[in-house]
């Protein structure tokens with residue numbers, strides 16, 4: 001991935017408008033508590049983009065290792081790759097290219113495709129970047145079609161991540177672990193305070209979660225959605241009846257390092273965008289991944305060793321509300 005492929009030759013230097021297009025797409029990615037822990041810098045030659053972490057936007061109590069931070073940045077990277085494809089550009093990606101610069105998560109170089117080779121297939125995902133929102137409301141009982149599940153597995157695999165759509169017994173096991181993790185989080189004053197600090201119920205903000213994006217809790221306590229406003233919740237919609245058996249997809253990697261985390265984010269966003277194009281909504285159930293022992297137990301005994309990185313609940317139902325994003329001028333630097 002570090003060499004020019006036969007599909008490409010060097011593109012013209014990128015204009016400020018093009019950089020803004022790429023940064024806006026990156027900034028629209030999902031992130032833990034909408035923390036948006038990224039920063040983008042144009043390369044001096046204007047043919048590339050450096051994607052860095054912004055440690056001032058970490059969520060240290062919930063995410064002490066920076067695992068979710070890297071997943072979030074991975075999702076931003078995927079969006080940038082898709083936005084580049086929508087501009088007719090090919091992207092070369094180097095993950096963690098410089099061991100002396102731990103803040104640098106990825107270096108992207110943009111090339112022109114060889115004439116006549118046709119648009120990159122990722123361009124088709126571009127409209128879904130703006131349409132995708134976390135949907136925390138109850139879904140219907142309608143199954144995600146097998147055909148689409150198969151495609152989601154394939155696109156996650158392209159990023160080196162194993163997606164599994166859970167069967168009923170496995171779903172119930174994962175829900176029980178998530179319920180236990182949510183219970184523990186509720187009892188942890190520091191975690192609750194940290195989560196609450198990212199929820200902005202009254203004053204508008206450029207990050208975090210606004211009231212419109214919150215969902216109800218499950219009246220039957222089957223689907224343990226995160227309560228962002230404490231226990232009992234404050235300012236969230238009243239409880240509601242959720243789908244009896246949610247459709248859960250787990251994302252698993254063979255290793256548990258920064259590369260695996262970033263790849264998980266790219267797979268998550270690729271899957272979520274493709275689902276969005278097919279009118280399937282999603283929301284993340286992350287609580288069980290945030291406690292070492294529940295995370296360990298998430299591993300599917302059938303599929304063997306591996307590290308569960310994230311869980312996505314998929315289904316049909318009401319779309320989620322848009323959440324705010326920091327302006328491009330704050331996340332993009334062009335010297």
Ligand SMILES: Cc1cc2nc3c(=O)[nH]c(=O)nc-3n(C[C@H](O)[C@H](O)[C@H](O)COP(=O)(O)O)c2cc1C
Nearest residue numbers: 030031032033034068071133134226284285286323
């Ligand atoms: C690593 C990670 C963990 C997340 N955990 C949760 C979660 O446990 N519950 C939830 O409702 N949303 C979760 N989210 C979704 C974010 O809250 C959401 O992406 C963010 O608020 C922006 O909203 P949007 O997805 O609608 O753009 C998570 C997202 C990421 C990337």
